[in-house]
Amino acid sequence: MPNQAHWSARAKRIGIAALLYLGAVAVGLGSAYWVLKKAAWMNPSVEVGAWRANMHAGSLDAGMYTRATVAVNALLALGRDETMYFVATRDDAGHRLQSQCNYRISGTPPAARWWSITAYADDMFLFDAPNGKYSLNGSTATLNTAGDFSFTTGPVAQGESYWLPTPGRRGLLLTLRLYNPEPALQAAPQALQAPSIQRIGDCA
Amino acid sequence: MKNFTTSQRLWFYRILTLLVTAILVHLLAVWAAPRLIMQVLMHGPMAQKMNMQNQAAFPEAVTARSRSVVMPSPDLLYSVCAFDLSSGPVRITANPVLKNYWSIALYSANSDNFFVRNDRQSQGKPVDLWLVSDTGETHNQNIPSGAEVVVSPSRSGFLLMRVLTTDYAQEKSVVEPARRTLVCSKA
Numbered sequence: 001m002p003n004q005a006h007w008s009a010r011a012k013r014i015g016i017a018a019l020l021y022l023g024a025v026a027v028g029l030g031s032a033y034w035v036l037k038k039a040a041w042m043n044p045s046v047e048v049g050a051w052r053a054n055m056h057a058g059s060l061d062a063g064m065y066t067r068a069t070v071a072v073n074a075l076l077a078l079g080r081d082e083t084m085y086f087v088a089t090r091d092d093a094g095h096r097l098q099s100q101c102n103y104r105i106s107g108t109p110p111a112a113r114w115w116s117i118t119a120y121a122d123d124m125f126l127f128d129a130p131n132g133k134y135s136l137n138g139s140t141a142t143l144n145t146a147g148d149f150s151f152t153t154g155p156v157a158q159g160e161s162y163w164l165p166t167p168g169r170r171g172l173l174l175t176l177r178l179y180n181p182e183p184a185l186q187a188a189p190q191a192l193q194a195p196s197i198q199r200i201g202d203c204a
Numbered sequence: 205m206k207n208f209t210t211s212q213r214l215w216f217y218r219i220l221t222l223l224v225t226a227i228l229v230h231l232l233a234v235w236a237a238p239r240l241i242m243q244v245l246m247h248g249p250m251a252q253k254m255n256m257q258n259q260a261a262f263p264e265a266v267t268a269r270s271r272s273v274v275m276p277s278p279d280l281l282y283s284v285c286a287f288d289l290s291s292g293p294v295r296i297t298a299n300p301v302l303k304n305y306w307s308i309a310l311y312s313a314n315s316d317n318f319f320v321r322n323d324r325q326s327q328g329k330p331v332d333l334w335l336v337s338d339t340g341e342t343h344n345q346n347i348p349s350g351a352e353v354v355v356s357p358s359r360s361g362f363l364l365m366r367v368l369t370t371d372y373a374q375e376k377s378v379v380e381p382a383r384r385t386l387v388c389s390k391a
Contacts, residue, residue, distance in 0.1 A: 017218070024222045028229025035230075036237060058317040064234055071238035071315045074275050075245070076364050078309055082320050114305055114368065116279050124274035126267070134268070134278035139370035175275060179305050179368075180324070 035065065036072045049194030051086035051176060058083070073124060080186055084112070086176040091197040097173060099127070099166035101203035102154030105136075105174065107195030109149060113180035114138045117195065119153050119164045122171030129165040136162055149195075155204050169204075238315040245273065246286040246313075246362055256286045258294055260363075260386040265372045281372065281379050283365035285388035289337040290359050293347060295391040298365065299330035300382035305368040308386075310335070313358035334391060346391065363388060 045054045056062040057070045058077035070077050077085060090096055091103060105117060116137035121127055126134045141149040142162070151162035153172065166172050176195065178185070185191055208216070245251065250272045254261040261284050266276040276282075287294045287310075300306050300323070307322035308331060321331055334351045337359045347353060367383045369375045 020218055020222050021225060024225035025229050027222075027226040029233055031226070032230045032233035032237070036234065060316050060318060062316065064231075067315060068234045068237040071241045072274075075241060075273050075315065076309070076311060076362070077317065078307070078320060079317055082307065082309075082322065116277070118275075118278060120275060125271050126276065126278060128268040132267075134266075137279050137370055177277065180322070 032068075036069050046189045048086065048190055048192045050088040050090050050092050050197050051192070051194050052088070053084060053086045053189055055080055055189060057085060080181070080189075082180065084178040084181045084186070084189065086178075086192065086194075088174045088176070088197055089171070091199050093199070095199065097171065097197070098169070098203060099172045100155055100169045101172075102152060102156065102158060102200040104150060104152050104158070104161070104198050104200055105195050106148055106150035106198075108147060108193045109138060109141070109143070110176070110178050110192060111182040111185045112138075112178035115179065116177050117151075118175045118177070119166055120173050120175060121166075121168070122173065124173075127164075127166050127168070130167070131163070131165060133162075133164050136164065152200065154200070158200060239313060242311070242313050242315050242362065246360060251286055254284070256284055258285070258288055258388060258390050260285045260384075260388045262384060265369075277366075279368060279370060281367040281369050281383050283363075283367070283383045283386040285363040285386070286360070287335060287356070287363060287388065288360045289335065289356060291390065293391040294335045294388060296333040296335060296363065296386070296388050297331060298386045300367060300385050301328075302367065302378065302382050304370075306366060306382070308333075308363065308365045310354065310356065311362045311364065312356060313360050316357065318357055318361075319354050 045052050054066060054070065056066045057074065058079040062070065074085060088097065097103065099121065109115060114137070116135045118135035119127060136149065136151045143149055151164065152158040153164045153166050155165070155167060157163040174197070254263065263282050263284060265281055266278045270276045296308070298308060302323065305323060307320055309317055310319040312318050332352060334347045334353045335356055336353060338355045338357055365383060365386050367379050369379045372379070
């Protein structure tokens with residue numbers, strides 16, 4: 001009988017150890033997922049208005065965390081001398097962007113050879129836009145007399161405004177791409193005249 | 205530690221093991237994530253379907269149905285090639301004659317962008333690159349003198365050609381032939 005008790009105690013210890021190891025693996029994987037998907041603030045970045053950019057995206061200088069974050073969230077990014085990427089997940093008031101809300105995005109064309117602003121769902125893919133419009137860019141934007149562009153996103157069109165439909169009820173993010181940005185902007189990304197993002201009325 | 209009981213010491217070492225294991229798994233996952241994602245990109249179902257190993261492939265124009273790579277740009281038309289330098293250099297040529305932006309970017313197996321050539325840099329001249337690995341393979345000696353050589357930090361990697369198109373329906377007759385000038389082949 002003592003032998004049986006010995007083996008029972010040993011099996012219990014092994015079981016506890018196995019559970020601890022599984023727990024450790026789960027904590028390791030879970031924390032990695034959290035850092036790469038949910039904690040963009042852990043990566044060095046620049047914030048301009050509602051927009052945030054990681055200046056090491058697509059760079060050979062990228063550290064392990066930046067490289068992994070870019071691979072998970074924006075695979076095959078280019079370096080900032082070629083393209084700069086600014087992402088907004090909140091409006092100017094700091095509220096998280098939602099597809100069921102309408103927003104007006106306006107600003108001055110950035111200092112780059114070419115630019116675009118694209119609406120993505122929170123899974124990082126395009127919305128199923130019924131009008132086939134996914135982005136506004138330097139070629140399609142109509143500028144007002146002050147030289148500014150303006151467009152809206154949301155579930156319904158806002159008058160004659162250029163409209164990017166965002167059907168459904170989910171998170172929304174906007175990506176501003178600057179192709180061949182001016183050297184001054186590359187050197188000082190904080191100098192970007194950030195497009196404003198303002199919610200229009202109540203959400204659907 | 206001599207004031208602790210055997211049971212307390214046992215739990216101390218268990219918790220220490222837990223922490224060390226969690227940290228190692230975390231670091232390994234962060235290190236491996238870009239490499240695994242690139243492996244799927246280069247050899248996964250989409251790559252198999254498009255047959256892009258050491259040859260150019262031409263995905264459809266981006267729409268809401270484009271779900272193979274996150275954050276696809278709806279303003280760009282892409283050409284792709286998964287290169288493998290283990291049996292020698294890969295030659296890349298292209299001659300897109302366009303007024304708008306285009307670029308050819310090369311990515312290593314860990315997702316780093318190690319080379320870009322755009323329309324401004326090419327100054328209207330055709331692109332002709334000899335891509336070699338950095339391991340000093342003897343078959344790199346076959347490269348003709350005067351050729352433009354690009355050294356890849358990894359034996360395999362990915363080429364992404366971007367062609368700007370602001371209205372694909374209207375510009376199709378111009379941008380489609382331009383992006384299909386990309387040739388990616390074992391030299």
